[in-house]
Amino acid sequence: MLNTLGYVQNKPFYLYKITTEGREAVGVLLEYAVNQKDSVPLLPHEQINMSHAMKIKKILHRQSAELPPCALIADLDFTALNWQAKSEQIAHWHNEKSDSEHALYVLTCDNSTQLLAAQLAKQESLLIADGHHRAFAASLPHAPLTTFPVWLTSSCIDVDSFSLSVDIQNHVNFDGLKHHLDTFDIKSCDPEEADYVFYYQQQEFGFSYSAANGNSYKIQHQIRTALAKMNGLLNLTPVRKNSVKQEPLIGGQGKALPEEQQTILIRLTAPKITDIISAAKQGHYFPEKSTYFPHKTSAKALALLNA
Numbered sequence: 001m002l003n004t005l006g007y008v009q010n011k012p013f014y015l016y017k018i019t020t021e022g023r024e025a026v027g028v029l030l031e032y033a034v035n036q037k038d039s040v041p042l043l044p045h046e047q048i049n050m051s052h053a054m055k056i057k058k059i060l061h062r063q064s065a066e067l068p069p070c071a072l073i074a075d076l077d078f079t080a081l082n083w084q085a086k087s088e089q090i091a092h093w094h095n096e097k098s099d100s101e102h103a104l105y106v107l108t109c110d111n112s113t114q115l116l117a118a119q120l121a122k123q124e125s126l127l128i129a130d131g132h133h134r135a136f137a138a139s140l141p142h143a144p145l146t147t148f149p150v151w152l153t154s155s156c157i158d159v160d161s162f163s164l165s166v167d168i169q170n171h172v173n174f175d176g177l178k179h180h181l182d183t184f185d186i187k188s189c190d191p192e193e194a195d196y197v198f199y200y201q202q203q204e205f206g207f208s209y210s211a212a213n214g215n216s217y218k219i220q221h222q223i224r225t226a227l228a229k230m231n232g233l234l235n236l237t238p239v240r241k242n243s244v245k246q247e248p249l250i251g252g253q254g255k256a257l258p259e260e261q262q263t264i265l266i267r268l269t270a271p272k273i274t275d276i277i278s279a280a281k282q283g284h285y286f287p288e289k290s291t292y293f294p295h296k297t298s299a300k301a302l303a304l305l306n307a
């Protein structure tokens with residue numbers, strides 16, 4: 001049903017548009033050939049959990065059709081295709097779980113098809129946005145798949161950062177915390193200009209890591225390095241921004257925590273796609289669960305095409 005990336009494109013191209021929180025992203029559905037010398041290299045950008053990857057490998061053996069396409073980022077320009085006018089919508093549905101809209105299109109114009117094929121042929125590498133464990137599991141020895149489905153989108157896609165929930169054993173002394181962070185060159189600043197905003201007991205505190213010069217790879221790693229060496233740290237847990245209840249805070253917005261709960265919530269600035277791609281090309285990984293791509297693919301897209 002789908003064209004295989006890197007091979008002769010002799011089937012129709014199917015475009016898949018996802019709209020979440022009012023933001024649209026469009027990509028092309030393709031098959032990616034596993035462990036082939038001519039395959040375009042995949043660039044992971046986050047560390048993976050090996051035990052989770054092994055679980056995914058077992059799923060690939062039993063129920064691979066139930067997995068959604070991996071999301072990959074490429075140097076593509078969909079506006080050049082004029083795809084809205086040169087395609088036909090063949091399906092539309094609403095995903096209640098993610099509160100997102102999904103639509104499938106088939107390109108009907110030969111010129112647009114040729115333009116897309118030409119763009120795909122120029123790709124030198126592809127960034128894994130979502131589906132690191134699936135892509136890794138599929139490449140393992142004795143994995144059951146020779147190809148797996150991917151959603152190839154452009155670098156215009158949105159990316160957010162996970163927040164960090166920090167559980168502290170003792171009462172939080174913010175003067176001591178500021179001193180500790182200062183030893184890692186993380187300085188107190190206005191929350192409006194911060195790389196990190198700490199929320200604790202209905203107050204907010206801004207901090208910046210100026211040595212990063214705005215590099216989100218360094219920003220993500222430095223705060224975790226500093227927190228890991230903090231006295232009394234119990235847990236450091238990534239949490240989705242949208243999973244945190246929004247309540248008024250002194251000086252800003254965030255989660256209002258009970259006074260007796262020794263937990264700090266830290267919001268980080270959203271990573272930049274350019275930083276993610278640059279780090280991946282150098283073989284550098286963002287921390288696990290640090291980047292979040294809100295446009296989530298659905299296995300229903302594949303089921304509809306295969307029906």
